[in-house]
Amino acid sequence: MNNWPKFLPHPASWARGFALSSGFWLIVSLLPGAYYYSSYGLRAAYRLAYNNSGEGAIAFAWACQIPLFAFYHWGLTKVTEWVEIRRHNQPPPTVSAWLHWREGIVAFLTLPAAIVMGIPAIALLMLPVRGSSGAIVALILGTAISSAYLYHFRVAKLFKILLKFFWIFYANLLKTLQILLVPAATGTPFFILTIVTATMVPRQLMPLTIFVLVVCVLLSGIVGYAALQYWSAHLVNWAGTWWPVGSPGYSRIQARKAWKHNKTAISQSFVRHSTSWHLAANDGTYLIYFYLIALGFSAIGYFWFGEHSEWLETEEEMLGSATALAWVALWHFWGWQSEVAIASSQPSTKTSNKRRSSNSRLPAADPVEVELNQMSAELGNTRMRPVRKSQSPTQKSQSPTQKSQSPTQKSQSPTQKSQSPTQKSKSEQPQWYVFRSGKAEGPYTKDQLRDVQKITDRTKVRRGQTEWQRAGEISELALFLTQK
Template sequence: MDAIGDYFDSIVQLPELLTWKGWHLNDRPNGTIFISREIIAIMNNKPKFLPDPASCARGFALSISFWLIVSVLLPNAYYYSYGFSRRYWYSIRNSDFEAVMTFAWLSQIWLFAFYHWGVTKLAEWVEIRRYNRQPEALSAWQHGREGIIAFLTLPAAILMGIPAIAIFMLPVRSSGGALIAVILGTAIASAYLYYFRFGTLLKIILKPLGVFAVNLLKTAEILLVPVITGTPFLLLTLATAEMVPKQLLPLTTFLLVVCVFLSGIVGYAALQYWSAHLVNWAATRWPAESPGYSLLQERKAWKHNKTATGQSFVRHGISWHLAANDATNLIYINAISLILAYISFLLFGDSSKWTQTQAEILGLVALLAWMAPWYFWGWRSEVEIATGKPEGKKKRSPNSNSPPPNPVEQELNQLKAASGINRMKPVRRAARPTPETAEWYVFRSGEAKGPYTKLQLWEIQEITARTKVRQGQAEWVRAGEIPELVPYLTQK
C-alpha cells in the first residue's frame, strides 16, 4: 500500500483540462481526476482521429467481456446437451447460439455497472488520500446507466466491426486466433462509438419513438375508459332489451350512448384526480439522480397536482376540466373513425375483398389519425389546464431607451392633484441601472460554460434548481440554493 501511495503522490491533478466523460467521474464539479504526466503528454500529442484512452478502455472491456463469456459458455452448452460427441462440437445449433449470445449481451449491463462502480471507488479513494475530503457520492442509477449504454452499444459495435474482424481473420489458423480477431475488431468499433458518444446519439434517435409510445398510450386510455365505465350500462341494456317495445329502441340506444359518454367523463376525472396523488407520492420518493426526477418535480408543481391534495374528488374542478378535454378528444376520434370508414369503403369497396396489405395500410392510417388530435391539440390544452394560466405582465417596449418613471415622484404628484395644487413637479426618470457583469458559470456536459449574466442564465442556459453554477471562482453549488438566482430559474 505504501508503494501505491507513493505513486499517487507523484501524479498531478488536471482540473477542467481532461474530461473523462466516458466514466462520468467529472459529473460533479468538485470531482477530481488524477493522471500521470506521461499519460497527459501522450493524450495531448495523439492524432485527433484516434479515440481517447477512456473510450479505448471501455471498448476493449466491452469486447473482451462479451466474447469471453460466449467462448466459455458455448462449448459448455454443447457438452451438457450432447455429451462428448465430436460432431456436435463442430456444429452450431441456432437455439444454443442465440441463448448464449443473449445471456452474454444481457450480462454487460451488470458488468459495466460494476466496472463503473469500481473505477468510481478508486477515484474517490485517491481523492480522499490526496485531499483528505469525502467526494460527492454517486447514485446507483449513474452506475446502471453505464451498463445500459454498453448494452445498447454492443450490437452496433459488432455490426460496424465486421470489416476489422475480416482483416484480422486473414492470418488466423486456429480457434484462439479467431477469438482474438473477433475481440480486436469489436473493440476498435466500440472505442470509436464511445468516442463519438453513440449513447447520446441513440437517445436522440429513440426520443421520437418515446413520444409516439406516450401518445399511443394516451389515445388508448381515451378509447378504453368509456368502454370500461360504460360496460354496466351496456349489460343493463341487453338484459332489459326484451322488456322494452321495439318502438322505443331509438330512445334506448340514445340513452345508452349518453350514459356511456357521461360515465366516461366521470372515469376521466377519477383517473386525472388519482393520477395526481400518484405523481405527488412518487415525486417525494423518487431518487434525485434517477431519470424522470425533474419531470416528476415539474408535474408536482402544476396547479392540478397542488390542489388535488387539499380538495375532494367531487370539488376538484381542474380534474373535471381535464376530463372534459379528454371527452372532446373522444368525440374527435370517433368522428375521424367514421370519416375514415366512409373513405375506405369508397376506395376499397366491400371489406370482405380487402387484401392484407390494404388492411394494414388502412389500420396504420387510422392509428395516426386517432393520435393526431391528441398530439396537436389535446396535449397542449391539457398542459394549459393543469398548469394554470400565468398572470399577464405588462412589458415595456424593447425599443424604449428611457428609464422607467420614478414611482416616488409619481405618488407626490397624485397627492398634490388630490389637494388642489395645479403646479406639478416634472417626473424625473430614475437613474439607469449599472450593467450587470457576466460572472456566472454553468456546469454542463462535464465542463464549465460561461461567463453569463443572471439574465443569460435564464434565457440561454435555462437553468433549473438542480443546475450547478458558480460565481467567479467560487465553489459549485446548485442554483436553487442561491437566493438571488431563484427568480431566474426555469421549471423544466
C-alpha cells in the same frame, strides 16, 4: 486532447471497447456446452457459436454487460474520489447510482451494433487463425475495434435521441388508447343492460334507447377519466418521494408535483377535485374529436375503395395506421398542451394574449393614487381611493374657476404654516424600521410608528440603514412621540 486526431478513438473509448468485447466473448466461451470450433474459419465459428452455445447463453452474456459496466463505473468513481481527496484534501461531488447503471445500459445497447459492424475486422483477423483460442482473440479484437469507434462517435447520444422519439410516440399512443378504452370499460354495464332489455323495448323506442346508451357511455367515460386523473396525481406524488435524484424523469416528476392538480389532490376528495373533472372533460372532448377523425377516414376509404366488405387487408391497415397517426398528432400538438394548462393552472397562449390585449386598452393608472392606496392599506384603512387615469400636462390645466378656493379652505393654522416643504416630505416619507420578533419591519412614516406600531421610548428603531437605537434616544422621535 485538443490535438487528438478526429477519427482515432480516445484511450477511454479503447478501454470501454475492450472491456465490452472481452467481457461478452469470455462469458460465452466459459458457459457449459459452448464448444465453438470444429473447423477453423469465420463461417463455421459463427455458426457453431450460436448453435452449440444456444440463444440462452448469448442472451445471458449480453445481459451481464449491464451489471458489469455498472460495477466498472462504480470502481472508477471510487478510485477518482480517493485520488481527489489525497490531492485536494476535499471529497469530489457525489455521483448518483443512476450514472453507474446508465453506463451498463449504454454497453447493453452498443454491443449488438459493435458485433455487426465488427464482422469485417473479425474476418481479417480470422485468416491466420489455427486454433480455437486464436479465434476467440480474433472475435474479441474485431468487436473491440468497432466498439471503440462507436464509443468515440457517441453512439449512446444517438440511442438517446431515438429512444426519446419513440418514447414520446408510444406515450401519446398509449394516451389515445386510454381515451378510447376507458369509455368501453366503464360503459360495459350499459351495453349488457341494453342487450338484456332489447326484447322488452318496443321497436319505435329503439332510437331513443340507443341515444340514452351513448349518453350514458360518454358520462361514465368522463367519470372514469376523472378517477384516472385523480389517482395518477396520487401516484406521481408517491413516486416523487423515493425517485432517485439525477435519474431519468426526476425533474419531470418534481415539476408535476408542483402542479395545482397534484397539490390539491392531497387535501381534496375525488368528488370535489375540480381539476380532475376539468381534465376528464378535456379527455371527453378529444374522444369526440377522435371519433370525428375516424369517420372522416372511413369516408375517404369508402370513396377510394368502395364498401367496407370489399376492402383488402392492406387497405384496412393503411387506413388504420393513418387514423392512429392522426390521433397521436392531435393529442401531441393540442391535447397535451391543454392538459398541461389545466393541470398546472396556467392560462393557454390564446387566452393570455386576449387578456393582454383587453388590458392594454384600459387607461394607465395614476401612480400617485396607487401609492396612496398602498399607504392606506398599511395604516389599516379599508376605504381606497378610486384609481384614475393619469393625465397629460395638457389635461392638468384647470380653469380659473377650478383654481379659485374659498378663504376658509386657504386658511391654515400657524403651526401648519410654520412647517417647510422639506420637513413635510421627511415626515411623510416611509423611512423608519422597527425591530420586532427578531426581524426588521417597515419602512414606516412617523405617524405609522406612533399610531399603527404603537412604539414606545424603549422600542428599537432605525432610519434607513443606520444602527438600531431606542426611540427615546433619538431626539426627533422623542419629541414627536410626546406630541399628540
